[in-house]
Amino acid sequence: MCGLAVRRATGWMFISTILFFGSMASGQDESLLAGLPQAPADDLVGEREFTLIRGKYANYRSSETGFGPRNRKWWQTDFDQADQNLLRGVRRYTMLNTSARSYKALALTDPELFEHPYLYINMKRIPLYAGNGPNFSPQEAAALREYMLRGGFVMLDDFWGPQHWQDLLTELDKIFPDRNLEKLALDHPIFHSFFDIDEIKQVPGRGVTWNYGWGFTLDNPDYPTSVHGLFDEDGRLMMVVNFNTDLGDGLEHTNDEFYPTRYCNEAYKLVINYLIYAMSH
Numbered sequence: 001m002c003g004l005a006v007r008r009a010t011g012w013m014f015i016s017t018i019l020f021f022g023s024m025a026s027g028q029d030e031s032l033l034a035g036l037p038q039a040p041a042d043d044l045v046g047e048r049e050f051t052l053i054r055g056k057y058a059n060y061r062s063s064e065t066g067f068g069p070r071n072r073k074w075w076q077t078d079f080d081q082a083d084q085n086l087l088r089g090v091r092r093y094t095m096l097n098t099s100a101r102s103y104k105a106l107a108l109t110d111p112e113l114f115e116h117p118y119l120y121i122n123m124k125r126i127p128l129y130a131g132n133g134p135n136f137s138p139q140e141a142a143a144l145r146e147y148m149l150r151g152g153f154v155m156l157d158d159f160w161g162p163q164h165w166q167d168l169l170t171e172l173d174k175i176f177p178d179r180n181l182e183k184l185a186l187d188h189p190i191f192h193s194f195f196d197i198d199e200i201k202q203v204p205g206r207g208v209t210w211n212y213g214w215g216f217t218l219d220n221p222d223y224p225t226s227v228h229g230l231f232d233e234d235g236r237l238m239m240v241v242n243f244n245t246d247l248g249d250g251l252e253h254t255n256d257e258f259y260p261t262r263y264c265n266e267a268y269k270l271v272i273n274y275l276i277y278a279m280s281h
Helices: 021-025 081-093 111-115 138-149 161-175 247-252 261-280
Strands: 052-056 103-107 118-122 153-157 226-231 237-243
Touching: 052 081, 081 103, 081 247, 081 261, 103 111, 111 138, 118 261, 138 153, 138 161, 138 237, 153 261, 161 237, 237 261, 247 261
Parallel strands: 052 103, 052 118, 118 153, 153 237
Antiparallel strands: 226 237
16 A cells, blocks of 8 residues: 555535525425436546545455346445436535546555545445345455545445344454444534534435335334444544445435435435535544
């Protein structure tokens, strides 16, 4: 690994002052991307300042195990439509220099990871039993530890229930055996870095909360949604963990009529807040 700290983009400070809090505060179900074409012409990766990184990891059972007709890996869940839609939202509501095509999937051990300040990892532990999803190798765990200690920010998403929580703790113990997750209170600055968020709402996953035979339905009190953080020794937030929610589905299904817009908006608000916080702390 190179000795440089994680490089941060500089454009985050030029935040647009034109927001849409009126429609959001009134509870209207207008999409955050309303008025944008579904696939606008955009520049290619490498021509913008900020690139969203999706983390590729070894699956629990083997690196070859996948799901669905295309044998996709767990890290590929919601990829790449969620990534593109998120970047469209970031570009629309901030002045961060990016585009819908400014995303990459990188192995956690790729040295290029250290050129980017924000890493998105989909945990995708389905079905709801222990022993699936990521199984970080020693090399991956070491790379994640170094990435965060050198200033990188990691967002984990899309895992459900007590068995998956225990799996998460097992994986985090590989990275930081000396640190514990803390539940983030709503007065934490990350929930007010761009949008003011006063409630953590569950964003449904199609295969879980809509009860496609895999566990439970939306807003089941046995599966409360929460956001947790991992801090360094100076108190800097290095990782956010989104539990019992699927922000990736909220982003992916922005333009799908079957998916309620209000949940898409909740996903955008949280992830844009995470991104702005990560770029400014």
